[in-house]
Amino acid sequence: xxxxxxVVKMAALSKLELGxxxxxxxxxxxxxxxxxxxxxxxxxxxxxxxxxxxxxxxLLLREDVVDGVLSRExxxxxxxxxxxxxxxxxxxIGDT
Amino acid sequence: xxxxxxxxxxxxxxxxQLDTQTKIFSxxxxxxxxxxxxxxxxxxxxxxxxxxxxxxxxIGFAIKAGLALECTxxxxxxxARKNYFYPDLPKGYQISQAELPICEHGKLDFxxxxxxxxxxxxxIHMEEDAGKSSHLSGKPISLVDLxxxxxxxxxxxxxxxxxxxxxxxxxLKELRAIVLYLGICDGNMEEGSFRCDANVSVRKRGAxxxxxxxxxxxxxxxxxxxxxxxxxxxxxxLIEAGGLVRQETRLYNPDRGITFTMRTKEExxxxxxxxxxxxxxxxxxxxxxxxxxxxxxxxxxxxxxxxQSSFSLSVYDSEVLxxxxxxxxxxxxxxxxxxxxxxxxxxxxxxEVLRETKASDVGHFTITxxxxxxxxxxxxxxxxxxKIAKTVFExxxxxxxxxxxxxxxxxxxxxxxxxxIESVVDRLIEENPDKVEQYRAKPKxxxxxxxxxxxxxxxxxxxxxxxxxxxxxxxxxxx
Numbered sequence: 391x392x393x394x395x396x397v398v399k400m401a402a403l404s405k406l407e408l409g410x411x412x413x414x415x416x417x418x419x420x421x422x423x424x425x426x427x428x429x430x431x432x433x434x435x436x437x438x439x440x441x442x443x444x445x446x447x448x449l450l451l452r453e454d455v456v457d458g459v460l461s462r463e464x465x466x467x468x469x470x471x472x473x474x475x476x477x478x479x480x481x482x483i484g485d486t
Numbered sequence: 487x488x489x490x491x492x493x494x495x496x497x498x499x500x501x502x503q504l505d506t507q508t509k510i511f512s513x514x515x516x517x518x519x520x521x522x523x524x525x526x527x528x529x530x531x532x533x534x535x536x537x538x539x540x541x542x543x544x545i546g547f548a549i550k551a552g553l554a555l556e557c558t559x560x561x562x563x564x565x566a567r568k569n570y571f572y573p574d575l576p577k578g579y580q581i582s583q584a585e586l587p588i589c590e591h592g593k594l595d596f597x598x599x600x601x602x603x604x605x606x607x608x609x610i611h612m613e614e615d616a617g618k619s620s621h622l623s624g625k626p627i628s629l630v631d632l633x634x635x636x637x638x639x640x641x642x643x644x645x646x647x648x649x650x651x652x653x654x655x656x657x658l659k660e661l662r663a664i665v666l667y668l669g670i671c672d673g674n675m676e677e678g679s680f681r682c683d684a685n686v687s688v689r690k691r692g693a694x695x696x697x698x699x700x701x702x703x704x705x706x707x708x709x710x711x712x713x714x715x716x717x718x719x720x721x722x723x724l725i726e727a728g729g730l731v732r733q734e735t736r737l738y739n740p741d742r743g744i745t746f747t748m749r750t751k752e753e754x755x756x757x758x759x760x761x762x763x764x765x766x767x768x769x770x771x772x773x774x775x776x777x778x779x780x781x782x783x784x785x786x787x788x789x790x791x792x793x794q795s796s797f798s799l800s801v802y803d804s805e806v807l808x809x810x811x812x813x814x815x816x817x818x819x820x821x822x823x824x825x826x827x828x829x830x831x832x833x834x835x836x837x838e839v840l841r842e843t844k845a846s847d848v849g850h851f852t853i854t855x856x857x858x859x860x861x862x863x864x865x866x867x868x869x870x871x872x873k874i875a876k877t878v879f880e881x882x883x884x885x886x887x888x889x890x891x892x893x894x895x896x897x898x899x900x901x902x903x904x905x906x907i908e909s910v911v912d913r914l915i916e917e918n919p920d921k922v923e924q925y926r927a928k929p930k931x932x933x934x935x936x937x938x939x940x941x942x943x944x945x946x947x948x949x950x951x952x953x954x955x956x957x958x959x960x961x962x963x964x965x
Contacts, residue, residue, distance in 0.1 A: 403756055405571050442564055442586075447766040451542035454506050457513030458527040465523045465531065465632070475522040476629035479573040482619060 391421040494718045495687050495695060496654050497608075497646035500661060501639050502671040503615065503679040504547045510614045510638035511538030511581065518677050522631040530636040532577035537764055544638045545588070545768060547670040548612050549778045551640055552589030554664050554785055555607045559775060563588045565612075565765040568757045573630050574617035582641075584759040587611035588768070594644075595787060596660035598653060600801060605657050606645030613639050640670075646685065646695070651714040655707050658682055659809070663786045667811045675705050686714055687731070688721045696721070697731040701745060704738050713738035717745045789814055797821070797828035806836050810845040816855045823859035827866050834858060838879055853882050861889035873945050874898050902948040904955060910942050911935075911955050925960055932956060 397416045401408045408416065462475055471478040508515055512529035529536045552559050566584035592607030617635035621628045642661065648654050662680055665671040673680045687698035701717055704710045716738075721731050736745040784792075786808045793804035807817045813835065820831050839858065843851045853861075861878055864870050870878065870893055881892050893899055901907065914935060915922055925931040932953075939952050 399756070403569075403571075403758070442761045443763070443766055449766045449768055450539055451545075452513065452539045454508050454541050454543040455513065456508055456515050458529075459514050459524075460526055460528065460531075462521070462523045462526075465526045471627070473627070473629060475524075476620075476631050477523075477573070478627045478629055479619075480628070481621065481626050482573060482628045 391417055392424060393417075489719070489722060491690060492688050492718075492722050493691050494649055494651075494714070495646045495689065495698075496648040496651075496714060497685045498642075498644045498648070498654060498657065499683040499685070500642045500644075500658065501615075501681045501683075502551070502642065502665050502673075504544060504638040504640060504670055505672050505679075506541055506543045506547075506638055508541060509636035510541050510544050510612070512636055514636065516637050518674075518679075520633055522633060525633040526635070530576070530632055538581060538762075540765065540768075541638060544612055545770065546778055547638075547668075548588045548610060548640050549770065549775065550668045550670055550782060551642065551665065552592065552610050553779055553782055554668055555589070555592035555594055555610070555642070557589035557592030557607060557610060559589055559770065560586055561770040561772075561775065562586070563768050563770075565762040565768070566759045567762050568613075568759055570755075570757060572616070573628065574619045574632070574635065576617075576632065576635065580614060580616065581762055581765070582613035582759075583611035594657065594660060594664075596656055597790075597801070597805065598656040603653060603656065605647045605653075608643040608645055610640050610642050613641060615639050646687075646698075651711040651718075654684060654714060655711050658707065658710065660786065663809055663811070667783055667785055669783075675707075678705065681705065682710055684710065684714055686717045686721070688718055688725070696725075697733050699731065699733065699745075700735045702735050702737060702748065709738055709740050712740070712743060713745055716743060720745065783811075786814075793817075793828075793832075797832070799829060799832050803829075803832045803836060806840075807832060810848075812848045813840070813845050816848045816851070820855035820859045820862075823856045824863045824866075827862060830865065831858070831862055834862060834879075838876075842883065853879070857882060857888060864889050864893060868902060868948060869893060869899055871900050871946070871949055873940075873949075874900065877945070898946060900948050901943055901946050902951055904951055907939065907943070907947055907952055907955050908959075910939050910947075911952075911959050914938055914942070915959060922960065932960070935960070 394413060394417060397408070397413050397420065401413075401416075466472045466475070466477065469477045503516070504510075506516060509527070509530060512527035514525050514527040514530055517525060529538055549559055563583060564586040565581050567579040568582045568584070569579045571578055587609045589610035590608070592610070593604055594607060595602060595604050597603070615634050615637040617630055617632040619628050619630050644657070648657060662673045662675075665680070666673045671679055675681070682704055684701045684704070685698045686701060687696040689696045699717060699721070701710075701713050704713050717736065724731060735748045737748050738745050789808040790801075790804040793799045793807060794801065799807070806813070808814050816839070817832065817835055820835070821828050824831070835858070839848065839851060839853065842853075861875060861882065864878075865872065865875050869890075874893075878889050878892050878898065881887075881896075882889060885892070887895070921931060921934060925935070935956050936949070936952055939956070940947055940949070
């Protein structure tokens with residue numbers, strides 16, 4: 391089990407509104423996941439470098455050349471609302 | 487209250503937009519000032535299934551910044567996701583660097599009022615810029631333009647080593663000069679290519695660090711200075727009245743000269759950084775690092791030193807000339823064309839050239855460095871005197887003719903013929919016995935005679951010879 395407050399905080403960070411029942415549910419299921427992962431705590435990792443990427447791939451680079459620009463029409467195609475060629479979103483508080 | 491009892495402690499975070507053609511992880515262009523949402527690729531939109539591919543220029547640019555600031559370059563470093571929700575960040579995370587940035591533990595030395603100052607560089611990391619949002623007053627919506635989303639940045643984080651607004655401005659000017667010398671950033675503060683956030687706190691002298699406020703997005707050196715001074719004053723006043731400084735982000739209002747709390751939704755900042763699984767580790771080989779090291783140009787500090795040691799310039803002159811790479815280039819080209827009197831060349835650039843043109847535009851100045859060298863050569867071989875040189879300079883502003891051509895065409899050659907000068911002097915002495923009397927009592931009157939000779943000879947007389955002849959003749963016993 392994890393604290394109710396932790397679930398509430400994570401929900402807020404993820405912009406989710408959870409009801410009381412859902413909070414209790416996630417306390418339980420997230421707790422179970424964390425308990426399961428805790429198994430790893432039993433492994434002695436002294437002297438072992440942290441694994442950042444489980445698969446070692448070479449980083450591919452691209453040349454600094456213009457490519458793949460979308461038309462403004464396409465850019466805004468999935469936007470529920472746009473205005474003056476810009477995405478229109480619910481008002482953000484702040485900045486000015 | 488007295489600011490004397492208080493110390494200001496400031497650290498800076500500078501965001502430099504890297505001067506690439508395309509974005510850090512997509513091929514969309516980074517051109518400033520284009521119509522909204524026309525510089526956008528699917529990666530910048532964060533569409534499902536897209537993958538970021540790193541722009542090869544970005545690593546080299548970040549390493550150059552690191553080497554110029556004497557950092558350790560982490561030859562294995564990582565991109566990480568910084569998670570937060572905001573409409574100008576479509577993916578829901580910014581690709582940045584967290585635990586393993588590309589550069590760490592550097593320093594920057596600069597001069598302020600003749601005093602050397604060192605600021606530690608905590609780290610430099612690569613990241614993508616966010617889009618830009620605007621808010622319409624009285625309407626329930628905000629508008630988002632993603633042209634800037636994905637523009638490559640390096641963030642240069644300093645240690646809290648600065649103790650005054652003047653130190654911050656000197657640090658920023660030196661840093662800006664360096665990124666311009668390196669050619670990695672255009673340094674345009676108005677367009678936001680070079681942006682500074684300052685963390686400001688105050689403490690009683692010698693006490694523990696106080697709580698800091700972050701001043702964000704200030705876009706001129708003057709505003710940075712004013713904002714820091716206001717903010718330090720505000721904090722001292724607040725504490726002395728028994729209040730507590732709250733850690734927060736503040737903005738600066740230049741019209742009112744005050745800082746104010748940035749209104750944000752109350753939320754805990756918890757970015758939950760983790761390595762970006764889409765981007766493998768960045769591995770920099772010794773060979774790559776050495777190749778980039780070799781590409782580094784001579785930097786402002788090295789130029790200043792060389793100007794002082796090779797050309798015997800003053801600290802001030804070398805600072806002015808080295809502060810902008812275009813000016814330094816102008817100076818050096820001019821010296822290449824005429825190398826005998828670097829101090830004179832420096833004076834002409836600082837006093838005359840930079841009065842006529844902005845430092846950044848000096849590369850396009852109508853009097854090219856070679857033309858200026860021609861003028862200085864004429865001064866040096868005494869073809870013209872200093873006063874006539876200024877006249878020739880003025881004329882050079884409006885024609886393409888060389889200094890020599892102007893001097894010839896206008897008959898401005900200096901008269902060093904002592905016979906010609908003597909006859910003018912003789913006549914002057916004869917016509918002005920009263921002034922000669924005055925001179926005997928007051929040797930300062932010599933200036934009047936010099937002026938009269940110059941006037942009679944249309945400013946073309948060799949002033950040294952005029953002086954010699956005048957002194958000789960005026961001190962002769964009356965006949």
